[in-house]
Amino acid sequence: MNALRWSSIRSRLTAIIMITSSTAVLLTCAGFTISGLLNLRSRRISDLSTVAELVSSNSTSALAFGDRKAAQEVLYALRPKPSIVAAAIYDEHGALFARYEPNAAFFIPPVNLVDGIHDSDNRLELFYPIVLDHERIGTLYVASDQRDRNSRLAQYGEIAAGIVFISLMIALLLSWRLQGGISGPIVELARVARLISRNKDFSARAHHRALSDRDEIGDLMTGFNGMLAEIEQRDERLLLIHNHLEGTVARRTEELTKANEELLDAKQTAEKIAELNARLARESALILNSATDGILGISIDNRPTFLNPAGSRMLGLTLQEMQGKTFHDAVHHKHADGSPFPQAECENAQSVSQGEPIRTKEDTFWRPDGTSFAVEYASTPMFDENGRHLGAVVMFRDITERLAIDRLKSEFVSTVSHELRTPLTSIRGALGLLSSGLLGPVAEKGQRMLEIAVTNTDRLIRLINDILDLERIGSGKVELIRGPVDARAVMLQAVEGIHSMAEQAGVLIVVEPSAGTLWGDRDRIMQTLTNLLGNAIKFSPRGSVTTLSGISGETDFVFSVADEGRGVPEKSLETIFERFSQVDASDSRGNGGSGLGLAICQSIVIAHGGRIWAESNAPAGSRFQFTIPLAVPEEPGTVTAVPLTSAPYRKTVLVYENDSLAAVGALLESRGFGVVRATSPAGAAAIASNIQPDAIVLNIAAAGDRQPIVELLQSSNETRDIPIVVTPQLSEPDGDDTALAADRISAARRDDDLIEALNHACDAPCILLVEDDSDLARVVITLLHRHGIRTFHAVRGAEAIRLSRQHEPSLIVLDLTLPDIDGFAVVGALRESEHLLAVPLIVYSAQDVGSADRSRLRLGTTEFLTKSRCTLSDFEAHVVRLLAATTKRKQEERDAAA
């Protein structure tokens, strides 16, 4: 059976069938043989019994009479029966009485007392009783030959062998034919399995006709193929995952390698850092100890945490002595004049607590002994690596000595300036008079010399002025008077001022102004522009063009002065702003400059926090540019954050005076008006239309000069509604007053009259129209002009908010849809300003406004008009009525107050 295990399934099946069938056949044959043999024996026994009965009955008498012969004869009668091979008769004592032995080969056994059949190898023996009258008288022995039994057996065996052989052949044939149905699929499965195990190719499939069978084999094959498909799919998925994993692993490995390297680096770095730290700590200690400035660390609640020796010396205090006090209470508790200075009022202490850096140029610190010293200090907030505010480091310096030196220097400069100017005044005066010829004729050469002397005296004077200017700006002596500056106005004014110089030089000045509100010192910005324009004109040929332009950036406004002159060589572009830097030596003579103009410009621009630079202006000339920070724009979002008190409302007045001493302008400034100056009728008209002042003041000496400017102002839609106030000289009763009777022009006689007239003029009803449709706006403005009502027009919401704050209109007409923010946001912003809360409002919108929205749109008396339902004349009537009511109410309030 073991051999089967190694043979193929085909052989095994065949063998199983063969073994099974041959066993069956053999068993059958054996059965038949055994049954044949048994039949033979029983037949023989029956034969023998018949013979024995016959013989015994025949031999009874012979025995009873002892007739041996008769007995012998009876026995011999058995001769025809060849199967009987021996017979004998025994008497009642068992002695042999007669015998029959046809074949000597058989011997007669002694009497067997037991009756019955006895089987021996080659005979079948029977002992049979001979009975007479129920009395046993002897025993009969009969034996039959059964040697033929083996030959029978052999015969049977041959037959059986033949049958077995034939049936095996048939079985073999059949099994060969039939076992394919079972072994074939299995062999195929085995083949595929082997193939897969050898090639690892799971795309292989078992193919067999049994696949379509609906039996177990079919199921097995289908299942096998299904399993393969499953494995293949899983394989593919595994492959994908594998690839992905490989990528990930590769990446991770790389990262790990890198991290490892970094770690190594970091370790080395850490060691270096530790070393460095130790060195730094030593150095810091050294620096702190040896610094001549006081260095003080304070915690977030203003308490001192460390103090270096220099600081301790200056303050006359040790750190221990300051314990329990805040820094402010320890050294900053009094003002410079000795009045108490509580910490709650100290902005610097607040700033330090809030983590803001501070820089104070001059302050006073007090020592415990009651003395004080002038100090300059800077506080830098300290944060830990997580950005947590720890406190601040305050560096301070005793500036008593420096202040003394500054004072000396300032006195010196002032003295020098006076001492230099005094003789120069005499020289310039004397030379001027001489060269004028008024004192008598001078010889031609002498005249020339005098002119040289005058020119150079003038140059010397300019030089002294410029040096003083530069010294004052550079040292911060001249504090910039910062405020919002209208970029467009300042550009126009600068050009206005330089106009005559440009005309003389035959240079055309083109202005490309741009709107923007700067944060700076108007006069100084103007000085810078004038300086740059003057330079441009000086270095430009006749007939060339100089362009002044401005661009508003995000945080800065960029001014640009471009000329078509001879330009600045590339190598000089950087150095040109240095003092006494001139492109070539001939400049100073040819153009009479001090060489300090650009240095002054630079000082001014830097003091403003801007920058200035020069570049070549291709193809010819140069371009000077500088930036000035823009005022923080009034965005609706930021508007809400501005405290009401921080935006004082100032009336803006345009002053035009041909009085060079600017008496009226100065007066108005001192009375809190925002003053913009113009120096020519055209300039005044341009500025007025650009900045829309609350009023225009004309301070014109010569009576005949006023008419052109009044006409100019009234000829333009943009300026005709601006109230005009004229100063005393104009109003002198020379019969011309009738010409000024126009209701928009008022005359003022004295200073107080002027202010009152101006206040009155500024309070004249005006309307803010917020409307992005410019055609409609123009119509409305014209309509209202007929009633003598001045209208400011805003297209955008932000502009509306700005104009409202600037002019405090008597009435606001508001469209809801605007290009930037909507009307709701405008009203929201206006509500933030106390003085605008009661301003009457007409919401003049394209769509109806719901009641919920209406509540969000209220200021003072608020009316809602829908454009499609309300004719222009209805609208006009509403405006006039509302305005009249407001004016009346204001008048009543004023009367009540008076």
Add this chain to the structure above:
Amino acid sequence: MQPHRKVLVIDDESDIREVAGLSLQVTEGWTVLTANGGAAGTALAQLMEPDAILLDVMMPDMDGPSTLRALQEQRGTGDIPVIFLTAKVQAADREKFMRLGVRGIIPKPFDPLLLGQMIKDALSW
């Protein structure tokens, strides 16, 4: 025909007094009085009642503002227009001076030929 004017120049520098005086005489034909300091100036002003006073700011004994105050407080001279003549021309100084009540400020050094015109402009003559 321009009206005849009488102008008082107060300056401690005799050269400047002379140049300024000569300038106004030859360019405008005015009568010029001069004083070498505040005390002399105020006395002369009361005595001669000039149409305008040209007053130096920096003088050793009595400076410009003190002299101005003296003129304003003195009987008969309070209404005489005063113009400062000064080497200090900073904007801050200018405003300060204007608040004192002067009618004009003429910077030193000045152009002798324009001095008269500057006075006329300041006083609207």
